[in-house]
Amino acid sequence: MRFEGARLSLRLHRFELIAFGAALGGLVLVTFVAAAYVTSLMPGPECLQSPDLIPQDCQRAQQAFSSAQQALGGLLMAPLLLVTYAIGLFLGVPIVARELERGTARIAWWLAPSRWRWYVARVVPVLVVLIVLTYGAGLASDRFFAVSLSGVDPTRSFEGYGARGGLLASRAVFIFGISVAVGSILGRALPSVIISALVVTIGLWGGTQVHQAILKLEAVAIPLDMNDEFGGYRPGDMYLDQRFVLPDGTLVDYGYFGNEGPAYDEFGNSTYPTVNLVIPGERYRFVEGREALALGGASLVALLLGAGVVARRRPG
Amino acid sequence: MAILETHDIGKRYGLRNWALRHVDIAVPDGSITALVGPNGSGKSTLLKAWIGFERPTEGRLLVDGIDPWHDRAAALRQIGYVPQAPSLYRELTVAEHVTMARTLRPGFDASIARRRLVDLDIPLASRADELSGGQQAQVGLALALGVRAPVLLLDEPLASLDPLARREFLHVLVDAVRAEGATALLSSHVMTDIEQACDRLLVLGGGRTLLDLSIAGAIAEHSVVATTADVVTTDADATDGQATPAPMAVVGTFPGPTGERLSLVRGSPPGSRPATLEEVVLGHLAAARGPRTAVPTTERAA
Numbered sequence: 001m002r003f004e005g006a007r008l009s010l011r012l013h014r015f016e017l018i019a020f021g022a023a024l025g026g027l028v029l030v031t032f033v034a035a036a037y038v039t040s041l042m043p044g045p046e047c048l049q050s051p052d053l054i055p056q057d058c059q060r061a062q063q064a065f066s067s068a069q070q071a072l073g074g075l076l077m078a079p080l081l082l083v084t085y086a087i088g089l090f091l092g093v094p095i096v097a098r099e100l101e102r103g104t105a106r107i108a109w110w111l112a113p114s115r116w117r118w119y120v121a122r123v124v125p126v127l128v129v130l131i132v133l134t135y136g137a138g139l140a141s142d143r144f145f146a147v148s149l150s151g152v153d154p155t156r157s158f159e160g161y162g163a164r165g166g167l168l169a170s171r172a173v174f175i176f177g178i179s180v181a182v183g184s185i186l187g188r189a190l191p192s193v194i195i196s197a198l199v200v201t202i203g204l205w206g207g208t209q210v211h212q213a214i215l216k217l218e219a220v221a222i223p224l225d226m227n228d229e230f231g232g233y234r235p236g237d238m239y240l241d242q243r244f245v246l247p248d249g250t251l252v253d254y255g256y257f258g259n260e261g262p263a264y265d266e267f268g269n270s271t272y273p274t275v276n277l278v279i280p281g282e283r284y285r286f287v288e289g290r291e292a293l294a295l296g297g298a299s300l301v302a303l304l305l306g307a308g309v310v311a312r313r314r315p316g
Numbered sequence: 317m318a319i320l321e322t323h324d325i326g327k328r329y330g331l332r333n334w335a336l337r338h339v340d341i342a343v344p345d346g347s348i349t350a351l352v353g354p355n356g357s358g359k360s361t362l363l364k365a366w367i368g369f370e371r372p373t374e375g376r377l378l379v380d381g382i383d384p385w386h387d388r389a390a391a392l393r394q395i396g397y398v399p400q401a402p403s404l405y406r407e408l409t410v411a412e413h414v415t416m417a418r419t420l421r422p423g424f425d426a427s428i429a430r431r432r433l434v435d436l437d438i439p440l441a442s443r444a445d446e447l448s449g450g451q452q453a454q455v456g457l458a459l460a461l462g463v464r465a466p467v468l469l470l471d472e473p474l475a476s477l478d479p480l481a482r483r484e485f486l487h488v489l490v491d492a493v494r495a496e497g498a499t500a501l502l503s504s505h506v507m508t509d510i511e512q513a514c515d516r517l518l519v520l521g522g523g524r525t526l527l528d529l530s531i532a533g534a535i536a537e538h539s540v541v542a543t544t545a546d547v548v549t550t551d552a553d554a555t556d557g558q559a560t561p562a563p564m565a566v567v568g569t570f571p572g573p574t575g576e577r578l579s580l581v582r583g584s585p586p587g588s589r590p591a592t593l594e595e596v597v598l599g600h601l602a603a604a605r606g607p608r609t610a611v612p613t614t615e616r617a618a
Contacts (some may be wrong), residue, residue, distance in 0.1 A: 003328075004415055004418075005416070005419035005420075006410065008412060008415065008416050008419065011407060011412070012405060012407050012408070014407060102401050102403075102406075103399070103403040104404070104405050105400050106369070106397075106403045107397075107399060107403045107404070108416075108420065110367055110369075110392060110395070110399075111417050111420040111459070111463070112420040112421065113388070113390075113392045113393060113421070113422070114389055115391035116418075118420060121419070121420075208412045280502065314364075314369055316368055316369065
């Protein structure tokens, strides 16, 4: 009987599930195929020698690999992110808002002695499908970044942070939670989509600012190396900012020196040593997990708010 | 014994818009009561308050002794409800509605609901949006009967139905209520249907109770007289030197079918004719709307 209820809940969202499921499923499939294609273009081990020894064939292969990786990455990642976020919005809003708008809440809330149970029965099946779909998208994106960053372990690299792995699914769940809550409060689908998009944008932007501030407190200072391609830190590290080191060891930013800025020598180097603030790639799993947990908590709060509204409001 | 009760109930929307005020009702167990009143008289508000969809601003209401606002789950277990609009899921088939009801309501008797729908030739495999208005109303009724609750609340389910569909709906309703020994409260504007199906009449107007008695009693207690221009004249205005007739207890004056003015009066004074149920309701609604014409009047036989 529980499965019957879940099946009927999903049937009520058949259009959205088919449309977004097909879009996301297609994108996931294409991303895996693209990852396989990029892998096939990867230059052989003989090309990973010193640049002086690279034969011309290797240069061509490297160029083809980079071009394909960049072109396909640009082509696939934006729609993958967009659809992943849209699915949270368009699956979340109608769960309560459409019931209120169409008046079906009257019959559902009369039949169900407990509105909490009704809410859980409506939300959970859709949420499970959402997690499965968006986690699949995260895995596909992970796979693409893994082949693109040849030689870098994607679990120890901040490359593509937020656009891959479990974090992609966490953000979709956050958007879903907000959308359900806004839909419950407003009770109308279209205004709820607009307001939810606004709340989600503000929420994710605010969250990012807070997260950046926390990360800066945890950052490691690595001396700037002008001779290094990456300025001294490794490709998988998350670059946050640069700081100047005062004689007493204090780290200050450019604003510390006022309008004139720090003094420079005749070669254009600052008279104060400069360091990069980075989060080492090894901390990727921890940082990713922490953000996912925060987003999960916020989603839970939003879903509980939606449940509270459902428990008290008129069915229209 | 009353299974549905209100005690001085009031419901206010906004700061001063009272949908119901000082309403005391007791619907007897086992009755089929018609709830009648003009649009905005508070009928739907009252029904929704009993289901726990609306919180009374003042007073108290009970379903079989349970306050729906304090224990909504227990109150809902006592109620089968047919909302004003059919409110079905257009994505689901009729059979899926029955299944959904079974998953949502513990103890829902799906076989009863299915049997009623099959008896009425309603295709179980059809989606709700493929059904006619009458069929959708029947699905709503089948779901309400499937819960086998002692109380049925029906919020103008007949409003959008053609006469045949209305007749079928009422036939199913009355049969089921009588068979189960349930109590039904039916909100409707259609007097012929009410007369056919109900045994009690409850008239709401201006947010208060205007009439609450059996239909047979309502008809027996009232009669109608035609009202002419001199009806509203008082004793002092009478100039023909005739003896002033005894005052009549005029309930209210309302227009007749051809534009003539009729007055509903209590009892059966000379020259009056028996009132129909519709005239009883019209008279009481007219009284609630305008000033009472219970002044000594000269009446002419209808």
